[in-house]
Amino acid sequence: MRFIRLLGLSALLSFSIAVNGWGQTKPADTYKQLELFSQVFEKIRAQYVEQVNDQELIESALRGMLSSLDPHSSYLTEKEFKAMNDEVRGFAGLGMQVTLEDGLVKVISPIDDTPAFRAGIQPGDFIVTIDGEQVFGLTLEQAVGKLRGPVGTKVKISVKRGQQQPFDLELTRETIIQKTVRYRLESGNIGYIRISEFTENTFSGLTDAIKKLKEESKNQLIGYVLDLRNNPGGLLNQAVLVSDAFLDKGEIVSIKGRDNRDNSRFNAKAGDLSEGLPIVVLINQGSASASEIVAGALQDQQRAVVMGVKSFGKGSVQTILPIAGYGAIRFTTQFYYTPSGRSIQKIGIVPDIVVEQAKIEVISADKSYSESNLRGSLNNPNGQNSDPTNNNQNNTQDTTSQQTPVDYQLQRATDLLKGLVLFKKAK
Amino acid sequence: MNKFFILFFIVCWQQTSLAQERQETYQKLAAFNQAFDLILQHYAEPVNPQQLIDAAIREMVSALDAHSSYFSASENLEQADKNDVGGIGIITTKENDVLEIVDVIEGTPAFQANLKVGDQILAVNDHQLNEFNLDTAGRYIRGPIGTRVVLVVKRLDQLPFHPPSRITIVRQKIPLKTSYSRILGDNIGYIAITTFTGSTSKAVYQEFQKQIAKINQLSGSRMQGLILDLRNNLGGWIEEAIYIADAVLEQGEIVSIESPNKNHIERYQAKPGDVLHGVPIIILVNHSTASSAEILTAALQENKRAIVLGTRTYGKATVWREFGLNSYGAIRLTTEFAYGPSGRSWQRNGIIPDITIEQGILRITPSTREDTEETYKNNLDNPFSNDQDYSHHQLLYLPKADMQLREAILLMRGFYYLRDSTINKK
Numbered sequence: 001m002r003f004i005r006l007l008g009l010s011a012l013l014s015f016s017i018a019v020n021g022w023g024q025t026k027p028a029d030t031y032k033q034l035e036l037f038s039q040v041f042e043k044i045r046a047q048y049v050e051q052v053n054d055q056e057l058i059e060s061a062l063r064g065m066l067s068s069l070d071p072h073s074s075y076l077t078e079k080e081f082k083a084m085n086d087e088v089r090g091f092a093g094l095g096m097q098v099t100l101e102d103g104l105v106k107v108i109s110p111i112d113d114t115p116a117f118r119a120g121i122q123p124g125d126f127i128v129t130i131d132g133e134q135v136f137g138l139t140l141e142q143a144v145g146k147l148r149g150p151v152g153t154k155v156k157i158s159v160k161r162g163q164q165q166p167f168d169l170e171l172t173r174e175t176i177i178q179k180t181v182r183y184r185l186e187s188g189n190i191g192y193i194r195i196s197e198f199t200e201n202t203f204s205g206l207t208d209a210i211k212k213l214k215e216e217s218k219n220q221l222i223g224y225v226l227d228l229r230n231n232p233g234g235l236l237n238q239a240v241l242v243s244d245a246f247l248d249k250g251e252i253v254s255i256k257g258r259d260n261r262d263n264s265r266f267n268a269k270a271g272d273l274s275e276g277l278p279i280v281v282l283i284n285q286g287s288a289s290a291s292e293i294v295a296g297a298l299q300d301q302q303r304a305v306v307m308g309v310k311s312f313g314k315g316s317v318q319t320i321l322p323i324a325g326y327g328a329i330r331f332t333t334q335f336y337y338t339p340s341g342r343s344i345q346k347i348g349i350v351p352d353i354v355v356e357q358a359k360i361e362v363i364s365a366d367k368s369y370s371e372s373n374l375r376g377s378l379n380n381p382n383g384q385n386s387d388p389t390n391n392n393q394n395n396t397q398d399t400t401s402q403q404t405p406v407d408y409q410l411q412r413a414t415d416l417l418k419g420l421v422l423f424k425k426a427k
Numbered sequence: 428m429n430k431f432f433i434l435f436f437i438v439c440w441q442q443t444s445l446a447q448e449r450q451e452t453y454q455k456l457a458a459f460n461q462a463f464d465l466i467l468q469h470y471a472e473p474v475n476p477q478q479l480i481d482a483a484i485r486e487m488v489s490a491l492d493a494h495s496s497y498f499s500a501s502e503n504l505e506q507a508d509k510n511d512v513g514g515i516g517i518i519t520t521k522e523n524d525v526l527e528i529v530d531v532i533e534g535t536p537a538f539q540a541n542l543k544v545g546d547q548i549l550a551v552n553d554h555q556l557n558e559f560n561l562d563t564a565g566r567y568i569r570g571p572i573g574t575r576v577v578l579v580v581k582r583l584d585q586l587p588f589h590p591p592s593r594i595t596i597v598r599q600k601i602p603l604k605t606s607y608s609r610i611l612g613d614n615i616g617y618i619a620i621t622t623f624t625g626s627t628s629k630a631v632y633q634e635f636q637k638q639i640a641k642i643n644q645l646s647g648s649r650m651q652g653l654i655l656d657l658r659n660n661l662g663g664w665i666e667e668a669i670y671i672a673d674a675v676l677e678q679g680e681i682v683s684i685e686s687p688n689k690n691h692i693e694r695y696q697a698k699p700g701d702v703l704h705g706v707p708i709i710i711l712v713n714h715s716t717a718s719s720a721e722i723l724t725a726a727l728q729e730n731k732r733a734i735v736l737g738t739r740t741y742g743k744a745t746v747w748r749e750f751g752l753n754s755y756g757a758i759r760l761t762t763e764f765a766y767g768p769s770g771r772s773w774q775r776n777g778i779i780p781d782i783t784i785e786q787g788i789l790r791i792t793p794s795t796r797e798d799t800e801e802t803y804k805n806n807l808d809n810p811f812s813n814d815q816d817y818s819h820h821q822l823l824y825l826p827k828a829d830m831q832l833r834e835a836i837l838l839m840r841g842f843y844y845l846r847d848s849t850i851n852k853k
């Protein structure tokens with residue numbers, strides 16, 4: 001359940017605080033209730049019809065207790081915890097997406113700028129041996145386990161490509177983290193930046209994107225579109241950094257728990273990477289938590305216009321606490337508040353400009369009749385005549401907009417930036 | 428102001444003494460006379476000399492260009508009293524797939540029947556209106572003067588469970604209305620100019636000024652921007668376009684009119700003063716925005732006073748004048764070329780909008796997901812309240828069946844929100 005993610009950076013901080021408080025000042029009632037739990041546990045162990053696994057029982061109890069709190073509190077098994085950690089914080093590996101085919105590891109694609117990518121691994125390559133051990137007979141999970149290992153260690157693989165003889169490669173493992181920021185120039189001068197999730201590399205991906213966009217546009221950017229649609233959230237600190245990138249000053253977000261110790265406020269530091277250029281933030285129903293923090297901060301600070309449809313509405317922060325020998329517990333520890341002091345819990349970010357994703361059914365205007373089609377119409381005195389048999393000659397925008405699949409929301413965002421420049425130049 | 432302002436002006440043909448260089452021309456006319464006489468005398472059947480002359484002039488004039496033409500005396504009369512069709516005096520929109528009244532002209536039958544802006548017309552003379560026949564609604568409503576039309580109307584102020592009202596209205600001659608206006612959402616002004624041909628020489632301009640005053644009054648003088656709708660405006664008097672351009676321009680050239688025959692160019696400059704005090708203007712255009720409407724569009728686009736949105740315009744950058752031919756009707760001749768302030772002619776090419784939007788109907792793509800925080804069982808309540816008031820976000824009026832107007836409103840809204848952002852000066 002990706003969209004219920006909002007991991008606090010506070011996770012680690014809260015962890016130490018929580019340990020200090022662990023086991024202290026439990027009122028008598030609580031002991032009684034814990035005793036009840038112990039009795040039930042003992043009964044099950046002693047008398048259940050089959051032998052039970054203690055750890056599984058405890059994990060089930062933890063799962064039940066946490067999920068009774070709210071939809072975002074849960075117990076994570078060790079495996080779930082690791083998978084989540086790998087996703088948001090990265091893992092040590094080679095950087096390729098793989099699958100198992102005919103008993104061998106087949107590369108789907110190498111991830112840009114990783115050891116696998118730099119070594120020239122190509123989609124469709126088969127990995128035959130890992131550190132001299134045959135892959136054949138291993139499960140995918142076992143094979144992946146062997147490819148991964150501590151950062152800086154080396155792994156030797158032999159690769160079979162097409163009909164060629166297998167060849168050996170030695171790669172050094174690095175921290176691999178999926179790219180969460182993509183960018184491209186729209187119309188030559190609009191910086192389109194898509195953030196798919198907030199992980200450890202999101203902010204660095206964003207700064208890189210802004211730098212590259214400035215270069216590619218030869219410093220002619222007129223504005224940015226920040227696409228947070230279907231972004232389920234992620235790390236709180238990354239949301240703060242991303243907001244800060246576009247803000248010069250002022251509050252970004254404040255988080256408040258039951259106890260003042262758990263409260264904090266994040267303020268923007270001086271410097272706006274986007275140099276004050278207009279920003280359109282796109283959101284939709286799949287934009288949650290960390291995405292809503294960014295949209296809320298830029299909206300309340302009037303730094304961006306928020307466009308799209310109402311967002312998911314998750315206004316809470318979760319803390320993750322690993323438990324030695326078990327997985328981790330994730331539970332809601334704070335609500336967050338946008339700079340104007342509102343909570344978006346169950347309300348969502350309401351866009352400044354509501355634009356639903358849509359298709360336009362073009363009403364085919366009668367284009368056959370225009371000056372250029374009239375018999376004996378006078379030529380253009382400037383000397384550039386459009387061809388009467390081709391009405392779209394000077395209107396190529398028309399034809400392209402009909403042929404390519406159109407992202408209606410994104411188009412509205414880019415049109416707004418184009419229009420804004422025309423309007424501002426008029427002044 | 429001089430004669431070049433005038434598009435429809437009828438100038439009496441002057442029998443000036445033509446110079447000697449036209450001597451040759453007269454020799455050619457002699458040939459025409461000869462042919463005329465021969466036909467009258469020798470043609471197999473008797474012919475009507477008036478018809479022959481009409482045919483000859485018509486063919487000669489139409490050999491020139493598409494906008495030059497000849498009206499015989501009888502056609503001229505027909506044109507004069509063509510207008511015996513009656514109406515009820517409402518202006519409607521079908522922006523949201525229903526026929527909704529956007530303006531009621533004062534003193535008309537609709538005004539007397541107390542029809543109001545926002546009322547929806549559900550049926551006309553027992554023709555139920557739906558999204559497929561909205562375009563024909565106007566034809567149902569209009570009819571001979573003095574006849575009755577029965578409307579089924581859902582009043583804006585009526586309670587939801589109240590049945591729609593049936594209203595019978597007698598059609599009358601409706602005074603020509605050249606523009607109408609309203610407020611869209613948060614103080615966005617909207618004025619549609621439907622023609623530049625008014626009943627008097629300044630009628631269109633004066634009506635435009637009245638619309639501005641009305642919008643200022645309705646918005647408490649807080650107009651955020653003006654959407655100027657010139658779609659389907661086929662033109663009219665050039666001077667009206669120039670007056671209106673001047674009203675919103677502080678300075679700069681409006682248009683230049685060149686008479687190649689007379690080797691003369693007349694340039695029209697804007698005088699200081701902007702009735703809109705610099706608020707953004709978006710002009711809506713389409714394939715049927717022509718002639719004087721193109722002059723106004725080009726003037727505001729090239730002076731960077733307005734953003735042009737819609738589809739490429741018609742492409743008529745010529746000016747014609749009408750000359751009366753004593754008792755023989757009139758000829759309409761293309762006499763001048765119009766150029767935008769930058770010297771551009773849009774003849775045949777049309778004006779390309781800054782933002783091209785095809786007209787269309789919005790079909791919302793259903794969301795692929797239904798879950799939100801609110802749909803979860805066991806979710807936490809908002810620390811303040813679960814239903815905070817965001818009604819100010821819903822004030823925005825957005826048409827579903829007019830994508831060009833919809834886009835213009837979205838842009839105006841966005842300009843307002845992003846007004847403090849910088850632009851790249853490099």
